[in-house]
Amino acid sequence: MTSTRSLIRRAALGTTAVAAALVLAACGSDDGTGSGSGSGSGTQTSASASAEDTAGAHNDQDVSFAQDMIPHHQQAIQMSKMAASQASSAEVKDLASRIEKAQDPEIETMSGWLESWGEDVPSSMPGMDHGGHSGSSDMPGMMDAEDMDKLMKASGKGFDTMFLTMMVEHHEGAVEMATTEKDKGQYGSAKKLADDIITAQNAEIEEMNKLLGKS
Incomplete structure (x- = not known):
């Protein structure tokens, strides 16, 4: 019985950890940190390239x-x-x-x-x-x-x-x-x-x- 409760507790903790990780990932994308910063810099690079194209043409x-x-x-x-x-x-x-x-x-x-x-x-x-x-x-x-x-x-x-x-x-x-x-x-x-x-x-x-x- 104790063993079963322990397994359930571990599973619950594991689920909580995964949910927390997903929340953090979502927040990172929203505020421009983590994975979001990559796309942000890509947009800036694209805009800079566009400006350079206009000026250089x-x-x-x-x-x-x-x-x-x-x-x-x-x-x-x-x-x-x-x-x-x-x-x-x-x-x-x-x-x-x-x-x-x-x-x-x-x-x-x-x-x-x-x-x-x-x-x-x-x-x-x-x-x-x-x-x-x-x-x-x-x-x-x-x-x-x-x-x-x-x-x-x-x-x-x-x-x-x-x-x-x-x-x-x-x-x-x-x-x-x-x-x-x-x-x-x-x-x-x-x-x-x-x-x-x-x-x-x-x-x-x-x-x-x-x-x-x-x-």
Whole structure:
């Protein structure tokens, strides 16, 4: 009888020990200790590798594209904002509104790339605050401070013609920059944006030339 009780007691103790071990194992997984720490470090390693892949999948051309296209877009938006109060044509106002709505999000996207790459994000817009900035002359289609001043003082049909003429040149410059990115860039998202810019702005160039009576 004593022997039987002893066996039962040992079995009970054994069951308790196994249950305790299972509880400890579960706790270890929950708080990141024990076996859980292995999976945690694996996740961190995966995230680090992903960040490295993103940072490493670009080249100098991608950086130049984003750093140049941001102020280029900023100037187009500034020109477009003028149209709301200075243009006389409803078509010009509508076009300007579409340009602003399309290019503002693209600025945010390119700024995000530069930040993730650890590169400088342009904060000023050549042609307005810094018309003599050396960077403005390096970007095709950029208006200088004198051009922007003339546009700011124009109104009515005079503004319409000036805006369309300048914006055609501005868009042609953006298409040129985007074409270079498609040819020489490495970052997939930047090359895709460049392709979108070429498609959208070539269509707007055609639209503006029609408004100017050139086609």
